[in-house]
Each structure stands twice: as C-alpha cells, then as structure tokens.
Amino acid sequence: MSAASTPQTGTPAATRDGIVRSVLTNPLGLLAAALLTMVILAAVFAPQIAPFPADELQIFKINAPPGDGYFLGGDGSGRDIFSRLVYGARNTLTGALIAISVAASIGVTSGLFAGYFGGRREVVMSWISDGLMALPSLIVLLAFYQSLGSSIQVSMVIFGVMLAPGFYRLTRNLVNGVKHELYVDAARVSGLSDLRIIVRHILLVIRAPVIIQVSIVAGVSIVIQAGLEFLGLGDPAVPTWGGMLQDAFANMFVVPTAILWPGLAISVTVASFVLLANAIRDRLQQGNRVAKVAALPAPVAASAVGAAPGDKDALLEVRDLVVGYPSADGWTEVVKGVSLQLRRGEVLGLVGESGSGKTQTAFAVLGLLSTGGRILSGSIWFDGRDIANLPEEEMRKLRGKRIAYVPQEPMSNLDPAFRIGYQLTEPMVTVLGISRGEAKARALKLLARVGMPNPLRTFNAYPHQISGGMAQRVLIARAISCNPDLLIADEPTTALDVTVQAEVLELLRDLQAEMNMSVVLVTHNFGVVADICHRVSVMKDGKVVETSDVRSLFADPQHDYTKMLLGAVLDDVTPRVYRPLSVKEVSA
Numbered sequence: 001m002s003a004a005s006t007p008q009t010g011t012p013a014a015t016r017d018g019i020v021r022s023v024l025t026n027p028l029g030l031l032a033a034a035l036l037t038m039v040i041l042a043a044v045f046a047p048q049i050a051p052f053p054a055d056e057l058q059i060f061k062i063n064a065p066p067g068d069g070y071f072l073g074g075d076g077s078g079r080d081i082f083s084r085l086v087y088g089a090r091n092t093l094t095g096a097l098i099a100i101s102v103a104a105s106i107g108v109t110s111g112l113f114a115g116y117f118g119g120r121r122e123v124v125m126s127w128i129s130d131g132l133m134a135l136p137s138l139i140v141l142l143a144f145y146q147s148l149g150s151s152i153q154v155s156m157v158i159f160g161v162m163l164a165p166g167f168y169r170l171t172r173n174l175v176n177g178v179k180h181e182l183y184v185d186a187a188r189v190s191g192l193s194d195l196r197i198i199v200r201h202i203l204l205v206i207r208a209p210v211i212i213q214v215s216i217v218a219g220v221s222i223v224i225q226a227g228l229e230f231l232g233l234g235d236p237a238v239p240t241w242g243g244m245l246q247d248a249f250a251n252m253f254v255v256p257t258a259i260l261w262p263g264l265a266i267s268v269t270v271a272s273f274v275l276l277a278n279a280i281r282d283r284l285q286q287g288n289r290v291a292k293v294a295a296l297p298a299p300v301a302a303s304a305v306g307a308a309p310g311d312k313d314a315l316l317e318v319r320d321l322v323v324g325y326p327s328a329d330g331w332t333e334v335v336k337g338v339s340l341q342l343r344r345g346e347v348l349g350l351v352g353e354s355g356s357g358k359t360q361t362a363f364a365v366l367g368l369l370s371t372g373g374r375i376l377s378g379s380i381w382f383d384g385r386d387i388a389n390l391p392e393e394e395m396r397k398l399r400g401k402r403i404a405y406v407p408q409e410p411m412s413n414l415d416p417a418f419r420i421g422y423q424l425t426e427p428m429v430t431v432l433g434i435s436r437g438e439a440k441a442r443a444l445k446l447l448a449r450v451g452m453p454n455p456l457r458t459f460n461a462y463p464h465q466i467s468g469g470m471a472q473r474v475l476i477a478r479a480i481s482c483n484p485d486l487l488i489a490d491e492p493t494t495a496l497d498v499t500v501q502a503e504v505l506e507l508l509r510d511l512q513a514e515m516n517m518s519v520v521l522v523t524h525n526f527g528v529v530a531d532i533c534h535r536v537s538v539m540k541d542g543k544v545v546e547t548s549d550v551r552s553l554f555a556d557p558q559h560d561y562t563k564m565l566l567g568a569v570l571d572d573v574t575p576r577v578y579r580p581l582s583v584k585e586v587s588a
C-alpha cells in the first residue's frame with residue numbers, strides 16, 4: 001500500500017528534467033523562457049551587443065528618429081536608445097537579482113529553521129516577519145534613500161529584506177507540511193543530523209514552490225526598481241530601464257515613441273517571469289503526468305475482453321490484468337497479466353513480497369488506481385459484468401454498496417475533523433438512502449457488533465480519541481455497513497499491535513462467515529493466510545506465480561518462490577494446525 005499512496009516521483013534529476021521539458025512543451029512557458037533567455041543574454045553580453053557605450057553622446061542625435069546607426073533613435077541627451085536598453089537590461093536584472101537573493105536567502109533560511117524546529121524560534125521569527133510585513137515598503141525605501149544615497153543596489157538590498165517575509169511564510173508552511181512525514185522520521189531515526197535532514201529531505205520537497213515564488217518576486221522587483229528610478233531615486237549615471245522611462249517621459253511631447261522601448265522591455269520581462277511561474281505551477285499541479293502520456297495506447301474499454309465467467313458461483317474473476325503507470329519511456333507495468341478467481345463466500349489471500357503488485361491489483365478492482373495509473377488490458381468480471389475501466393459514476397455505485405474496502409492505516413483513513421458517528425452514518429445515508437435516525441441506530445448496532453465496549457461513546461468520539469485497533473474496527477464497521485458482496489482488505493492488521501491483530505482478524509473471519517461475504521485479503525503474512533483464507537494466490541513481480549487452496553499450499557508448495565517465502569516464515573517453527581471453514585460450511 002505504501003507505494004500506492006506515495007506516488008513514485010523518480011530521481012530528483014529525472015523530476016527536474018520532467019519539469020524543464022514540460023515547461024518547454026507548454027507554448028506560454030516556451031515563449032517566456034525564450035524571452036527571458038534573450039534578456040539575460042543581452043545583459044551578459046551587453047558590451048558585445050550594444051553598438052555604442054551606454055553614455056556616449058552625439059549632440060546632433062538628440063531625440064533623433066531611428067536610423068544612422070541608432071536602431072531605435074536617440075534619447076533626450078543624444079545617446080543610443082538601443083545601447084542603453086541593452087545595458088539597462090544588465091543593471092535592471094542585477095537589481096532584481098540582488099532583491100531576490102536577499103529575500104530568498106533570509107526568508108527561506110529562517111522559514112526552514114522556524115518550520116523545522118518550531119517552538120520559540122518560530123514565534124520570534126514570525127513576530128519579526130509580521131513586523132516587516134506591516135511596514136509600507138515604498139516609504140521605507142524612500143527613507144533609506146534619504147540617508148544612504150542614490151544607489152539602486154542598496155535600495156534593492158533593503159527591498160529584498162522587505163520581501164523576505166513572503167519567502168519565510170511560504171517556506172515555514174511548506175516545512176510544517178512535510179516535517180512529520182514518515183520518511184523524515186525515518187531519516188531522524190537513522191541518525192541523520194537536523195541540518196542534513198533539512199538540506200537533503202526537506203529542501204528538496206519545497207524547492208518547486210520556492211522557485212515559483214522567486215519567479216514572481218523577480219517580476220515585482222523589476223517593477224519596483226523601475227518605479228524608484230522613474231521617480232528619480234536611481235543613480236542618473238547608471239543606465240536602467242526605469243531611468244530611461246523617466247528620460248523618455250520628460251521628452252514625451254517631443255518623441256512620444258521613445259517611452260515605448262523601456263516600457264516594452266519592462267512589461268515583456270515581468271510578464272515572462274510571471275508566465276514562467278505559471279508554467280511551472282501548471283506542471284506541478286499535473287503531478288507526475290508526463291508529456292508522452294497522450295501518445296500512449298488507450299486503455300481497454302469495459303467489456304471489451306472475453307465473456308462472463310460460466311461458473312454461477314464466481315463473484316469476481318480477474319483475467320490477464322495489466323496495470324501500468326506512465327513514465328518517460330512509455331507505460332511501466334506494475335501488474336503483468338494477473339488472473340484470479342473468487343467464489344461467493346470465499347476468502348482469497350493475495351500474498352507476495354513488498355512491491356509485487358498486490359495492492360495495485362486490489363486497487364484496479366476497486367477502480368482506485370493512483371493518478372496516471374491505467375488498466376492497460378485484461379478484464380475484471382464482477383457478478384457477471386466487466387468493471388475494468390468502468391466510468392467513474394458507474395464505479396461509484398458499486399464501491400461502498402457492493403464492493404467495500406478496509407485499508408491498512410486505520411487512523412489516516414478517518415477524517416480527524418468529523419466525529420466517528422458522522423463518518424459511519426454518512427455512507428449509509430448516501431448509499432442506502434436511509435434516514436439519519438435509521439443510520440444512527442444501525443451504526444450503533446454495527447459498533448457493538450465489531451466489539452466496541454461503549455458504542456454510543458465511540459459514535460460521539462473524534463478519531464484521535466480512540467485507539468488504532470478501535471479505529472480499524474470502526475473502518476470494518478463502515479465497510480460492512482452497506483452489506484457488500486465483496487470486501488477488499490489491504491493488510492488490515494499490519495498497522496496494529498500483535499494482540500489487537502488477532503482480535504481484528506477474528507472479527508473479520510466471523511463477519512465474513514455471518515454475512516457470507518467474499519473477501520480478497522492482501523497480506524504478506526502467512527499466519528493471516530492460514531487463519532482466515534480458503535485459497536491463496538502468490539504474487540511476484542506483478543504476476544501470480546501460484547494459486548492453490550491453503551492446505552495444499554502449506555503442505556506442498558509448487559513454485560520455488562512460494563517455497564522460499566514459506567521457508568522464510570516457517571524456519572525452525574512447527575507449522576500450526578490449520579482448518580479453515582469450507583465455503584459450504586460458511587454458507588450453511
């Protein structure tokens with residue numbers, strides 16, 4: 001289940017390549033990247049590109065029209081507008097770079113530490129951040145201009161400090177969102193230092209939103225810088241777009257077109273930064289969908305494969321199921337031609353090592369594959385109907401009512417914001433169409449049935465007020481509340497402690513027998529298989545390598561992989577005596 005709930009993101013390099021490629025395949029992203037590249041190249045190679053030095057005056061070219069070596073004409077002092085635009089790009093981008101560097105280094109560093117360590121550090125940093133945000137940036141810049149002089153670089157340093165709270169808040173919130181992830185705990189437990197965890201694990205996760213913020217702030221800095229220069233607060237000796245705007249504005253009635261060029265340079269550059277940020281954001285919102293997906297083969301249509309099973313007792317028959325996820329090289333198959341059969345009232349164990357495709361097979365039956373996942377071929381016959389790739393509305397009618405699901409992690413499957421009672425009654429009201437009162441009465445009976453000592457108290461409790469074992473019982477109660485024909489349980493006892501595991505397993509077995517439910521039990525625990533299953537399919541690398549009734553599997557495993565799995569479990573242990581109920585006994 002872990003892999004299913006944690007989509008594969010590939011290596012950082014691959015992800016970076018993916019982002020770059022998809023930004024460049026987005027027309028607006030490509031346009032923005034091309035324009036910004038031109039501006040950056042102009043800034044870097046200004047001395048080579050500009051035909052004249054930025055300050056070279058030609059007295060007879062004052063306000064001259066384009067021509068005679070001045071591509072865009074002369075400004076009010078007889079300087080080449082084109083050359084000043086090119087040098088202006090250099091100074092304007094440098095100013096923006098200063099503001100971003102200051103803002104991002106202060107904001108991201110403090111956000112990382114405040115978010116990660118929390119406590120007083122976070123309180124103090126948040127006060128400072130809130131204080132800075134409360135100050136009006138423009139007034140502060142004017143005040144500093146008065147005392148520090150006309151350097152636009154100094155103004156940009158101060159502006160960077162004023163922008164730092166934006167980065168601080170973003171980073172702190174992102175860190176708060178990821179610092180309790182299991183992989184961060186695992187890194188901590190494995191002895192990594194806090195600094196290393198922050199740099200290796202957390203920074204990597206938060207980098208994309210920070211890049212988007214950088215892009216937006218770059219645009220804002222250019223606008224503010226140009227505004228200050230336009231007000232005459234820059235160094236008149238340094239060519240900048242804002243300074244050019246001021247100069248052109250002064251001569252607006254003589255040469256109205258002169259204002260066009262710096263205005264265009266500022267607008268195009270700022271728009272490019274914003275479009276680039278949007279393109280990156282769009283890419284991130286698409287998750288891991290790669291650009292190639294459109295070219296991949298369409299999934300099979302429902303009912304396109306084979307005929308319904310002849311066996312009237314068969315509730316579920318999975319035939320040659322192939323499940324894939326898009327990757328840079330096409331579809332990666334994670335389930336490779338799985339076939340399973342399940343009769344009414346039967347419990348089928350799906351065993352295999354981690355990553356063998358058990359959960360993906362179960363999720364395909366539920367129609368709940370993670371984003372991008374598809375059934376590429378095969379069929380899933382449920383009660384005489386092929387439900388592979390059934391439209392979502394149709395699938396929704398089956399889920400909950402006819403096919404129910406018990407997850408591995410009870411706590412994360414209960415919404416902490418709602419009482420247990422609401423979470424139990426809501427599906428019944430929606431799926432069965434009964435009244436709230438009826439649903440409540442039924443929920444209380446179910447809670448008593450799954451072994452809650454005080455059903456009413458559990459009904460009124462929030463998820464954090466009950467234990468993991470109780471939460472799993474609640475989820476089992478919810479799963480059976482609409483009398484499903486098929487229950488899919490994905491490692492339902494793995495997250496529980498050993499004594500509770502046995503009780504929950506016993507509960508599942510009793511309920512299965514009482515309701516004559518068919519159950520697919522995903523597990524890697526042969527003890528669980530022996531306790532509750534009638535038949536078992538062993539999976540390896542996305543394929544079923546052996547299917548047999550449980551007794552034969554333990555007595556005479558056929559496949560080497562099954563022998564190896566059993567050997568690993570049964571080494572030095574006397575196999576327990578096993579006698580599951582037969583389907584007939586269960587139905588009787």
Ligand SMILES: Nc1ncnc2c1ncn2[C@@H]1O[C@H](COP(=O)(O)OP(=O)(O)OP(=O)(O)O)[C@@H](O)[C@H]1O
Nearest residue numbers: 001002003004325334354355356357358359360370
């Ligand atoms: N969203 C996804 N995108 C791409 N590959 C995935 C995705 N989810 C799962 N996989 C891959 O599918 C394969 C099978 O995963 P699955 O979760 O079915 O394994 P499992 O047998 O249930 O293992 P476990 O017992 O650890 O849950 C794994 O190689 C996994 O990496």
